Amino acid sequence: MCGIIGLVSKDEFSVRDELLKCLARLEYRGYDSWGYAAYDGAVVKRVGGIGNNTKGITDMKTTVAISHTRWATHGEVTQSNAHPHSNSKKTIFAVHNGIIINNRQIKERLMKKGYKFVSETDSEIIPHYFDYMLSKGKSMKEAICSFISEIEGTFAIVLFRKGDPHLYAIKRDSPLVLGLYDGKGILASDIYAFSDKTNKAVFFDDDEFAVLGMDSYRFYNKSGKLVRKKVCGFEWSREEEKLKHYKHYMIKEIKEQPSASKRLIDSFSTIQKDRLIRFAKLIRMASRVVFVGAGTSYHASLIGVSLLNKLGIESHTIIASEFESFMLVDDKTLVIAISQSGETMDVVTVIKDVLKKGATVASIVNVPYSTIQRYSKLSIEICAGQEVCVASTKTFTNQLITLFAIAAYLGVKEFDLATIPDKIEKTIKTNEGKVRKLARELYRKKDIFVLGKGVSYPMAREIALKLKEIPYIHAEGMMAGELKHGTIALVEKGTPVISLIPNENVDMLSSTREVEARGARSIIISNTDGELHIPKSGDAEFAIYSGIIGHLLSYYIARLKNLPIDKPRNLAKSVTVR
């Protein structure tokens, strides 16, 4: 949520061609408004996504600049709420990702001192706070130390003072990383902002800050003591970034799945072989396993639970935001976090909490060096490459394959991983045309029900989530067995009900007959027979192929409705607030 960039260089750089291009790469983190500020105090702010919205911006060259793309938390989507925010004299400029909890108290205090606020955001206190501290004779470093000790909440902040050739960056909980290339230092919310330029990065830990000069950088802890940091080299695929001939990233990413899944499967016999073995050992050693995730990643975790339970390994999962109330852990528990971004705040919060309780944390992530990976004792990367569309597609498939690989290592016999990429390809080829036709029939519908049982239950939820998220259709993904305990009251003539029926599952077949008997428009996804037919597979593998059909259906319905598929309203890909 929200993407921030700070760039400092000894040679001048172009705001439009360099700063804003990096910012555009973070747009999937939020696209309500964007803005930048440069060394001489020039500020531009615009409502909407950065996309084609840079028209009329005269290119300027500078050596220090910051920028921000917003996902609104405090205050509506307006120009005055857009970042960067500044003090009244327009000498201090700041961008912020996170939430400042004690912002009301700080604001009231500053207002009493005569500071005037022009936005409804919590972030606006930052430049005023620094203005006040500097006016009291504090240095920037001292002011930052006071800020860290006084501010409650989460923040990744980059700020500068007009005429001061340094950038100041502060972090707690919200992600922040420094990229190093060509004599430049780039501060960003994640590595994707600069992964086309460099693979060298320095990751901030919580309550650290950095001062970046034209050709130097220094990190400090919250007391202002110098901290030595490691420069990490990361691997991140570059070849997949361009839209090529595709209309949207969503369809491009769905179609990338044969190659993305193959890359992952190959890694399990090469670069990730050792991690896989150690991951399986951690599971064997734990007295119980608890998965945690949010959204689509939670759906993957449900499949993880069913696979481990098959092996007699006690395992559970819970949505991250409800973990605290509904799950117990102790020092013998292994907590497995599943997260594409590796930054989801609800999951990060759980991890910090369970670590305090002595649990072991392992993770399955897409983004290397992400916060969740860095907190984990062991982490498997799903090697899906960058996913630009807000909705997870190829990353979900690779999460499932990772779980299959772990389960196979532990003794589940039902899959031959090597055949999955071809079956994915076949699923797309045989169903895309039929799905497009079905989309034409369904795109005016207000409600769709999706039924599953066992491992197809998480898929029912996953397909329903995508139907809500991309074509904005109200959809309910549910346990087929629960239908007759209430929801069936909503089924009437023509109500679309999608049934996920692996291997002629008898319970699924009878639930399907029950809705058909009430006049539902029944749509069957099956690996034996059905309107949408997927390759022969065990029940768990069925999850992958049925998911792909569900993702295609959401995509084609949304296309007919002419919706902003890659950036659905109100959403962001990396949810870094609670």
Ligand code: F6R
């Ligand atoms: C849905 C979707 C979201 C994410 C969720 C968790 O298509 O993408 O539901 O799955 O926000 O994100 P990660 O996996 O990054 O923790």
